[in-house]
Amino acid sequence: MEHNSVIANATLIEIYRQMSRIHEVDKAIQAGLSSGKFMFTYWPMTGQEAIPAAIAPLITEKDHMVTIYRGIHDQVAKGVPLKGLFAEALGRVDGVNKGKGGSPHISDPSSGSMLTTAIVGAGAPIANGLALAEKMRGTNNVTIVNFGDGATSIGAVHEAMNLAGVWRLPVIFMCQNNQIGEYTAIPDYTASENFTDRAEALGFRGVKLNGNDPIAFHSGMKEIIADVRAGKGPVFVEAETLRLGPHAGVGWSHLIKKDELAAAKAAWPVPATRALLLERGICTEDELASIDAAAKAEVAEAMEFGLASEATGTEEMLLDVYGDPDVVPTRGQRTVRAAEPEFSGETKKMAMFEAVQDALDLSMQIDDQVYCLGEDIGDDPGGVFKCFVGMQSKWGERIRPTPIAEQAIIGAATGSALVGMRPVAEIMFADFVGVCMDQITNHAAKQRYMSGAATNVPMTVRMIAGGGIGGFGAQHSQSTEAMLLHQPGLKIVYPSTPTEAKGLLMSCIFDDDPCIQFESMMLTYSMKEEVPVGDYRIPLGVAKVKREGTDITLITYGWQVMQCLQAAEELAKQGISAEVLDLRTLLPLDYDRILTSVEKTGRALVVHAATEFCGLGSEISSTINETLFTRLKAPASRFGAAYAPIAYSRVIETAQIPNASSIAARALELFK
Amino acid sequence: MSTELIIPKLQMSTTEGTLAEWLVDDGAIVEAGQEIYALETDKSVQEITAPESGKLVQKATAGETYPVGTVIGEIVAV
Numbered sequence: 001m002e003h004n005s006v007i008a009n010a011t012l013i014e015i016y017r018q019m020s021r022i023h024e025v026d027k028a029i030q031a032g033l034s035s036g037k038f039m040f041t042y043w044p045m046t047g048q049e050a051i052p053a054a055i056a057p058l059i060t061e062k063d064h065m066v067t068i069y070r071g072i073h074d075q076v077a078k079g080v081p082l083k084g085l086f087a088e089a090l091g092r093v094d095g096v097n098k099g100k101g102g103s104p105h106i107s108d109p110s111s112g113s114m115l116t117t118a119i120v121g122a123g124a125p126i127a128n129g130l131a132l133a134e135k136m137r138g139t140n141n142v143t144i145v146n147f148g149d150g151a152t153s154i155g156a157v158h159e160a161m162n163l164a165g166v167w168r169l170p171v172i173f174m175c176q177n178n179q180i181g182e183y184t185a186i187p188d189y190t191a192s193e194n195f196t197d198r199a200e201a202l203g204f205r206g207v208k209l210n211g212n213d214p215i216a217f218h219s220g221m222k223e224i225i226a227d228v229r230a231g232k233g234p235v236f237v238e239a240e241t242l243r244l245g246p247h248a249g250v251g252w253s254h255l256i257k258k259d260e261l262a263a264a265k266a267a268w269p270v271p272a273t274r275a276l277l278l279e280r281g282i283c284t285e286d287e288l289a290s291i292d293a294a295a296k297a298e299v300a301e302a303m304e305f306g307l308a309s310e311a312t313g314t315e316e317m318l319l320d321v322y323g324d325p326d327v328v329p330t331r332g333q334r335t336v337r338a339a340e341p342e343f344s345g346e347t348k349k350m351a352m353f354e355a356v357q358d359a360l361d362l363s364m365q366i367d368d369q370v371y372c373l374g375e376d377i378g379d380d381p382g383g384v385f386k387c388f389v390g391m392q393s394k395w396g397e398r399i400r401p402t403p404i405a406e407q408a409i410i411g412a413a414t415g416s417a418l419v420g421m422r423p424v425a426e427i428m429f430a431d432f433v434g435v436c437m438d439q440i441t442n443h444a445a446k447q448r449y450m451s452g453a454a455t456n457v458p459m460t461v462r463m464i465a466g467g468g469i470g471g472f473g474a475q476h477s478q479s480t481e482a483m484l485l486h487q488p489g490l491k492i493v494y495p496s497t498p499t500e501a502k503g504l505l506m507s508c509i510f511d512d513d514p515c516i517q518f519e520s521m522m523l524t525y526s527m528k529e530e531v532p533v534g535d536y537r538i539p540l541g542v543a544k545v546k547r548e549g550t551d552i553t554l555i556t557y558g559w560q561v562m563q564c565l566q567a568a569e570e571l572a573k574q575g576i577s578a579e580v581l582d583l584r585t586l587l588p589l590d591y592d593r594i595l596t597s598v599e600k601t602g603r604a605l606v607v608h609a610a611t612e613f614c615g616l617g618s619e620i621s622s623t624i625n626e627t628l629f630t631r632l633k634a635p636a637s638r639f640g641a642a643y644a645p646i647a648y649s650r651v652i653e654t655a656q657i658p659n660a661s662s663i664a665a666r667a668l669e670l671f672k
Numbered sequence: 673m674s675t676e677l678i679i680p681k682l683q684m685s686t687t688e689g690t691l692a693e694w695l696v697d698d699g700a701i702v703e704a705g706q707e708i709y710a711l712e713t714d715k716s717v718q719e720i721t722a723p724e725s726g727k728l729v730q731k732a733t734a735g736e737t738y739p740v741g742t743v744i745g746e747i748v749a750v
Binding site: 027030031032033034035036037039041246248249250251252254 | 675676677678679680681682683684704705716717718719720721722723724740741743747
């Protein structure tokens with residue numbers, strides 16, 4: 001160990017006390033697993049104890065921490081209550097997250113441990129959001145995101161570091177370099193000589209510290225944390241250490257050679273720090289034994305508490321998917337939600353892009369925690385879809401143009417939402433959801449559930465669905481809602497008019513769960529109507545009849561509403577009276593209004609621009625068939641896009657997506 | 673009081689383990705944390721440590737393969 005740094009004796013004792021607690025937790029879990037007392041997957045952090053222990057005296061519960069599945073040491077040192085931690089690892093009802101997250105998904109806002117991810121590297125973009133919230137609120141709180149050296153290979157970390165650099169966020173990227181990424185060691189997964197150069201390349205400081213030397217590491221971190229608190233921007237820390245255990249399981253790593261293991265154990269900071277305290281005369285053996293005994297007793301009590309707690313039962317299964325359990329689409333459920341009252345106030349003529357801007361602007365006026373982020377949303381151009389023209393000059397840093405980095409965008413939104421901000425992110429085309437799917441589905445969507453409602457993510461993401469216009473090609477034209485509907489935790493709206501785009505967006509922004517608004521390129525500029533002025537909201541989960549009819553219900557949403565209304569005109573010429581039901585919200589789904597309409601008409605065709613196979617239409621028509629079997633005049637069916645990427649050729653595109661005449665033709669088949 | 677020793681599930685893929693070797697004699701006194709047997713799972717050998725201090729009672733033969741959850745011994749408090 002290097003002993004040239006200055007540290008108060010009391011601080012070093014406190015650091016050792018944290019190391020002892022971490023070590024006792026590690027021992028208790030390994031003992032329980034190897035004796036078969038309990039079973040869960042454990043990723044030991046043995047060897048890395050000094051890092052969070054040395055940081056602990058420098059931060060408070062107001063400073064945020066994000067870590068990974070291996071980060072039990074980070075949780076212990078951050079102050080997550082051990083009773084709740086053990087109960088959580090065992091999947092018990094008294095866990096900090098009701099046993100629904102488990103050890104790889106701890107969230108404990110009371111201690112500042114905000115999120116734990118089991119997706120390598122994915123915490124970094126979210127940490128940016130936590131740091132952004134603190135920066136925008138003008139505090140001097142810091143955010144520390146822990147990850148292993150293995151995570152430096154993944155794109156999310158690069159995107160996050162780049163954004164943190166350009167926004168000078170108060171975040172510390174704590175790379176616990178334990179020399180191995182799961183089972184693959186450093187020379188085999190990167191040709192980099194070091195990791196700190198990556199931060200330097202992105203315009204901020206990278207510092208390498210010995211993570212096994214609590215004195216030197218504490219001293220280094222003291223200066224770094226002070227700088228970050230003072231607003232000097234992010235720092236990347238490479239904390240050199242060694243993982244003594246396996247990737248998963250118990251005991252020593254079999255990937256460390258036998259002859260090297262002895263040296264590794266000698267450098268292990270837990271016994272080494274204990275020996276140092278003795279050697280320097282800072283503590284007597286009795287004093288150290290007393291620290292260890294207290295840690296052991298605390299852990300034993302916590303373990304006993306965890307084992308005595310009941311396994312979380314099935315009554316919790318559908319709770320915490322959303323704030324309101326009625327949103328969960330369960331078979332046979334027919335929740336009745338009140339529609340918005342008839343509007344009689346002042347209106348103004350707007351296109352959809354103007355109505356969206358109106359909703360954003362009003363929401364920002366109503367609540368100072370609302371802000372917007374996305375690519376090119378600053379002036380000029382004010383957003384590629386012109387939804388932000390003039391907004392940046394009006395709102396300043398609450399309109400945040402971002403790098404072209406969708407994972408960084410969604411992560412920043414998620415992190416800031418975790419501490420109560422209400423971000424609205426634009427990711428341009430709906431096809432781009434593919435590059436930020438992990439952030440949306442594994443993190444934003446699952447976070448309320450994984451945290452047992454200890455946290456929630458009140459963010460909104462807007463995306464534009466191309467299609468039907470021609471010339472955008474396969475990667476800018478798809479309607480991707482089915483991918484997101486398959487992910488429990490998201491609410492999804494898909495308006496078909498400027499008024500509804502405004503009313504639904506405002507409801508999304510002030511909803512406490514992550515919401516996605518799809519906007520149709522087809523409607524963005526072409527359709528204009530009188531839109532209510534001022535705070536106007538349409539409740540989520542309420543469909544609306546756009547044309548009344550008696551013979552068939554065309555159930556649809558987005559720009560296909562227009563197609564269905566035209567199809568209804570064609571059907572009328574043949575003596576068929578079609579009702580057009582605009583879902584407006586896809587989740588929560590308004591089964592009550594769907595079934596009410598089909599009970600009247602006896603026939604149903606669900607129409608959407610998304611691929612027919614495994615689309616929402618299949619789900620809805622199946623439910624109609626099961627629920628109204630004896631009352632149907634024909635089996636309910638669905639009609640979506642042909643099973644092919646959207647073609648560049650306008651001839652193909654026109655034919656592959658439902659249009660007025662093909663919808664009318666499909667509807668007629670239900671009358672044969 | 674005694675603590676059972678059970679073939680642990682060390683990895684997601686583990687369904688069985690071979691008790692490669694007892695590292696401590698039957699009836700010997702062991703300390704918590706002391707390596708007491710070698711377990712071979714998924715082609716790697718792991719030394720398993722004693723969860724408690726006490727007298728080791730062996731209940732299974734080395735060299736045999738057992739499913740996860742099998743009781744292979746116990747540690748009796750002394």
